[in-house]
Amino acid sequence: CPFDPVRRDQMASFIGRALGLTAVKVTPFALGVETVASGFNAPTFVTSPPGDSRLFVTELAGRIWIIDGAKKSVDPFLDISALVKSGGEQGLLGLAFHPDYSSNGYFYVDYINKAGDSELVRYSVSGDSMLAAPSTRLKLLEVDQPATNHNGGMLAFGPDGYLYWGLGDGGGGGDPYENGQDPSTLLGSMLRLDVDNPAPYGAPGNAWGSEVWAIGLRNPWRFSFDSQEGLLYIGDVGQGSWEEVDVVDPAASALNFGWNVLEGTHCYKPASGCSSAGTVLPVLEYPHTEGVSVTGGYVHRSTVIPYLDGAYIYGDLLGKVWSFRYVDGVVVDQRDWTSGLPSLGAIWSFGQDADGRVYIVSGGGTIYRVTG
Numbered sequence: 001c002p003f004d005p006v007r008r009d010q011m012a013s014f015i016g017r018a019l020g021l022t023a024v025k026v027t028p029f030a031l032g033v034e035t036v037a038s039g040f041n042a043p044t045f046v047t048s049p050p051g052d053s054r055l056f057v058t059e060l061a062g063r064i065w066i067i068d069g070a071k072k073s074v075d076p077f078l079d080i081s082a083l084v085k086s087g088g089e090q091g092l093l094g095l096a097f098h099p100d101y102s103s104n105g106y107f108y109v110d111y112i113n114k115a116g117d118s119e120l121v122r123y124s125v126s127g128d129s130m131l132a133a134p135s136t137r138l139k140l141l142e143v144d145q146p147a148t149n150h151n152g153g154m155l156a157f158g159p160d161g162y163l164y165w166g167l168g169d170g171g172g173g174g175d176p177y178e179n180g181q182d183p184s185t186l187l188g189s190m191l192r193l194d195v196d197n198p199a200p201y202g203a204p205g206n207a208w209g210s211e212v213w214a215i216g217l218r219n220p221w222r223f224s225f226d227s228q229e230g231l232l233y234i235g236d237v238g239q240g241s242w243e244e245v246d247v248v249d250p251a252a253s254a255l256n257f258g259w260n261v262l263e264g265t266h267c268y269k270p271a272s273g274c275s276s277a278g279t280v281l282p283v284l285e286y287p288h289t290e291g292v293s294v295t296g297g298y299v300h301r302s303t304v305i306p307y308l309d310g311a312y313i314y315g316d317l318l319g320k321v322w323s324f325r326y327v328d329g330v331v332v333d334q335r336d337w338t339s340g341l342p343s344l345g346a347i348w349s350f351g352q353d354a355d356g357r358v359y360i361v362s363g364g365g366t367i368y369r370v371t372g
Helices: 005-018
Strands: 032-037 043-047 055-059 063-068 092-097 106-112 118-125 132-143 155-157 163-167 189-193 212-215 222-225 232-236 242-248 284-287 294-299 312-316 321-327 330-336 347-352 358-362 367-371
Touching (some): 032 055, 043 358, 055 092, 063 092, 106 155, 132 189, 222 294, 232 294, 294 347, 312 347
Parallel strands (some): 092 155
Antiparallel strands (some): 032 367, 092 106, 106 118, 163 189, 189 212, 222 232, 242 284, 294 312, 312 321, 321 330, 347 358
């Protein structure tokens, strides 16, 4: 039966072998979730410093909390709410810990400031590991935002040690500012910064400009690096018809993801025609009959649930959860887990801890851990 998920995946594995692809081990399993902590006010992200068992949760208003075990910290790790303009798509949007956080104590945040613009700022932990030191604030970069939406905001360190910062096209409908295909602006781009040399950052040979590593993004709200393969997975939020997931090697250069010429693999303005030549096409897309806003996720890399190893778990703002594996440049083993999960509400983000396990952030205030 083609609707039997086990037989379907067996057939996918057979076809993959016939095409010379790496065989995918197919094991019947179920994906579930368990509540880690709740009671957060509009949480936007969850992550861990390298080698640290704790979870750090950002809230839209400008606070970062710690979950140690199943216990939420009494006081916020950092409170910059006085600096943050929050509401809608504005607020504290990103958090990344330096790869050498255990020795240098550096972490980076991205938020919308009171003027409505994006700021990238570095802070340091204090002598108390449960508290940051606000006085260590160092602003690296500020980017003007012409509208209140499509701010992007994700921060992550790549396998190359550089800090990646995703910025949307500046907002409005259809990229009215024409930023997507303009390499001279930082908007609609993926920035790549060397935060170690020189101060406050250096440009590590980006082809599009000093900070710009890739262009043609509409709103790369959430992206992540596979800790094993090193590939970059980007969930780029679509306009009115298509959502997309892109997978690329961060060693590549001069990448163009196509917006606003393309929405997914489709001409955004079909009446005028378009060409996908020279662009990076998504490895997966889905129409707005299935969801409305992709929430990029993570590749599960944990021995706790070995059969999930290599599965990219992602979802949609509507509360849907899916997964696939990316093998030899091909998407395989696609699964829809939504019907077997409790109602998660609006999925604002995914996250990953230092052990490679994946988490789901519900806008309703709950942090879930993915289980088998």
